[in-house]
Amino acid sequence: MPSSGSLKWQIALGLGAVGAVGLAYWYLRTNKNQTLQTMGELPQEKKETPFMKAQRYKVEGNEQFKRGKYDEAISCYNKAIETIPEEFKADLAMYYQNRAAAYEQLKKWSAVISDCTRAIELNNRYEKALFRRARAQEMTKDWVNALDDVTSVCLLQNFGNQSALLMADRVLKEKNAAEAIKNRNPIIPSKNFIKTYFSSFSEDPVYKKLQEVTDPLGQGELKGFLKAKLAFATEKYDEVIPACTEELNLSESESNYKIEALSLRGSFYFLTGQFKEAQEDFTTIIETKDADILVKVNAYIKRSSIYMQTEKLHECLEDFDKAAELGPNISDVFHHRGQVKLLMERTEEARADFQKAVELNPNFSVAVVQKCYSDYRHAMQSQDVGLLMQSMSDFRKAIERFPNCPETYILFAQVKTEKQEFQDAEELYQQAMKIDTNNASVYVHRGLLLLQWKGDIEKAVELMREGIKIDEKSEFAYETLGTVEVQRGNLVLAIDLFNKAIALARSEMEMVHLFSLRDAAASQLKIASKLGVGPDLLKGVS
Ligand SMILES: *[C@@H]1O[C@H](CO)[C@@H](O)[C@H](O)[C@H]1NC(C)=O
Ligand SMILES: *[C@@H]1O[C@H](CO)[C@@H](O)[C@H](O)[C@H]1NC(C)=O
Ligand SMILES: *[C@@H]1O[C@H](CO)[C@@H](O)[C@H](O)[C@H]1NC(C)=O
Ligand SMILES: *[C@@H]1O[C@H](CO)[C@@H](O)[C@H](O)[C@H]1NC(C)=O
Ligand SMILES: *[C@@H]1O[C@H](CO)[C@@H](O)[C@H](O)[C@H]1NC(C)=O
Numbered sequence: 001m002p003s004s005g006s007l008k009w010q011i012a013l014g015l016g017a018v019g020a021v022g023l024a025y026w027y028l029r030t031n032k033n034q035t036l037q038t039m040g041e042l043p044q045e046k047k048e049t050p051f052m053k054a055q056r057y058k059v060e061g062n063e064q065f066k067r068g069k070y071d072e073a074i075s076c077y078n079k080a081i082e083t084i085p086e087e088f089k090a091d092l093a094m095y096y097q098n099r100a101a102a103y104e105q106l107k108k109w110s111a112v113i114s115d116c117t118r119a120i121e122l123n124n125r126y127e128k129a130l131f132r133r134a135r136a137q138e139m140t141k142d143w144v145n146a147l148d149d150v151t152s153v154c155l156l157q158n159f160g161n162q163s164a165l166l167m168a169d170r171v172l173k174e175k176n177a178a179e180a181i182k183n184r185n186p187i188i189p190s191k192n193f194i195k196t197y198f199s200s201f202s203e204d205p206v207y208k209k210l211q212e213v214t215d216p217l218g219q220g221e222l223k224g225f226l227k228a229k230l231a232f233a234t235e236k237y238d239e240v241i242p243a244c245t246e247e248l249n250l251s252e253s254e255s256n257y258k259i260e261a262l263s264l265r266g267s268f269y270f271l272t273g274q275f276k277e278a279q280e281d282f283t284t285i286i287e288t289k290d291a292d293i294l295v296k297v298n299a300y301i302k303r304s305s306i307y308m309q310t311e312k313l314h315e316c317l318e319d320f321d322k323a324a325e326l327g328p329n330i331s332d333v334f335h336h337r338g339q340v341k342l343l344m345e346r347t348e349e350a351r352a353d354f355q356k357a358v359e360l361n362p363n364f365s366v367a368v369v370q371k372c373y374s375d376y377r378h379a380m381q382s383q384d385v386g387l388l389m390q391s392m393s394d395f396r397k398a399i400e401r402f403p404n405c406p407e408t409y410i411l412f413a414q415v416k417t418e419k420q421e422f423q424d425a426e427e428l429y430q431q432a433m434k435i436d437t438n439n440a441s442v443y444v445h446r447g448l449l450l451l452q453w454k455g456d457i458e459k460a461v462e463l464m465r466e467g468i469k470i471d472e473k474s475e476f477a478y479e480t481l482g483t484v485e486v487q488r489g490n491l492v493l494a495i496d497l498f499n500k501a502i503a504l505a506r507s508e509m510e511m512v513h514l515f516s517l518r519d520a521a522a523s524q525l526k527i528a529s530k531l532g533v534g535p536d537l538l539k540g541v542s
Pocket of ligand 5: 362
């Protein structure tokens with residue numbers, strides 16, 4: 001309820017915790033009380049000054065407020081505001097604040113905000129007004145300003161006000177949820193990521209077509225899919241989707257590449273996190289009767305990975321079954337299903353899938369090394385020493401056979417790290433870096449290795465920073481470095497890194513995970529500040 005200044009205020013003022021404005025306020029209040037006391041003994045109707053008249057309106061307003069008559073309270077405060085002489089700034093601020101309280105009861109948020117703003121203009125440390133404005137801003141979903149105001153309240157009360165802290169936490173979360181939706185701006189991942197994605201399909205006829213060398217100059221003005229193909233070859237990835245759409249807009253007689261355009265556009269929708277659109281394109285391919293079997297199978301695999309990313313595991317596996325039915329000897333189906341099974345820790349099934357993928361396409365290095373890895377996982381799970389030895393020797397053979405495949409080194413290094421054979425892992429990462437110079441993940445993994453092996457946090461951070469330098473779109477690098485910075489107590493830095501990772505997240509699942517990391521860092525920061533590490537740390541939060 002509105003009241004004319006609380007005891008807390010006076011204590012704070014008395015302790016000199018507030019600046020000049022506050023002291024002036026205190027001085028006024030003390031004197032005014034004395035004045036009122038002396039004057040109370042005099043006949044009121046004759047001696048009533050404008051200030052006293054205003055106070056009378058305010059008291060009346062407070063009475064109305066207590067009775068729940070908010071409109072009446074507002075008209076009393078209106079009169080108080082009109083009547084009071086200009087120099088009584090603190091009282092005027094209080095009247096505005098009280099009127100804002102009445103507007104708050106009536107849920108008139110913009111009136112609450114403008115009255116609080118006036119009160120704060122007159123007294124910039126007016127906690128009640130700041131807190132009330134924060135609440136109204138929260139109601140109007142103005143998260144940024146709400147956070148600023150509630151942070152001010154936290155600071156003014158030295159983080160001792162539980163309801164302000166809770167509100168700060170809540171606003172932060174609401175802000176995040178709003179951002180999650182807003183942040184769904186499609187972001188084109190790094191070139192390296194795009195290449196890795198396409199090259200994980202060994203039998204995609206559209207990708208093969210994209211790689212065919214043609215002379216763009218000899219073909220005049222390109223349009224549709226051919227234009228998309230040129231954009232792909234020249235790494236102008238942002239032009240791919242519009243060019244495919246152009247192809248799909250052409251009439252049947254003009255267009256030769258509808259299925260190809262759908263497949264390529266679907267892939268880019270997927271890569272940019274536009275899952276709904278991607279799913280529609282792949283579904284169109286699947287439902288096209290005369291579409292090439294290989295393209296159709298590829299669409300099933302790609303659609304299933306959308307289901308995977310959106311946590312629809314049942315639909316995901318169903319699509320794989322359909323793909324396997326349609327293309328029983330297409331290696332990609334089994335290779336990709338094996339990865340899903342591995343994630344689900346169904347190592348036995350994963351092994352069978354990779355086995356089949358390798359049988360169908362013995363020269364596909366990625367599938368070969370994934371098979372070694374799933375064998376290793378299964379050996380660990382079932383404590384099968386024979387299989388463990390076998391998988392180690394298969395890894396070594398894979399390296400001999402595919403010395404230029406980075407996955408071989410990376411997966412083997414991960415296995416070596418798990419087995420605490422750190423020196424071997426380090427050498428493998430170094431080799432991977434030589435082959436795959438643009439892969440930030442390798443830097444991050446190597447950093448993690450040094451952390452685990454030698455506790456060398458400086459070197460780990462340095463490697464991760466290098467990773468970010470070579471691929472500034474590496475979500476994994478930002479996220480991992482953020483986690484390391486949390487451990488080092490660099491919370492503001494960590495929050496910034498998590499924000500960068502969030503901006504790159506392609507699915508809501510990833511986003512929610514990153515938000516929780518960021519929230520955890522933010523709340524640690526809050527506690528650190530509470531313990532007196534310094535409130536200026538908090539500036540990094542908003
Ligand atoms: C928190 O601060 C607001 C604004 O000053 C005040 O109205 C409220 O009573 C405080 N709450 C607690 C629990 O101190
Ligand atoms: C980089 O390395 C990781 C393993 O650390 C691998 O999974 C990924 O496919 C590679 N490529 C890219 C672009 O991340
Ligand atoms: C395709 O057609 C739609 C609707 O006819 C139109 O809005 C869109 O701009 C066209 N896009 C391209 C790239 O031609
Ligand atoms: C695919 O498998 C079938 C038997 O399931 C076989 O008849 C056919 O020749 C195979 N095709 C290729 C291209 O390997
Ligand atoms: C795999 O590669 C080897 C050597 O490059 C080649 O001789 C063999 O025919 C290939 N096998 C298949 C199934 O493509």
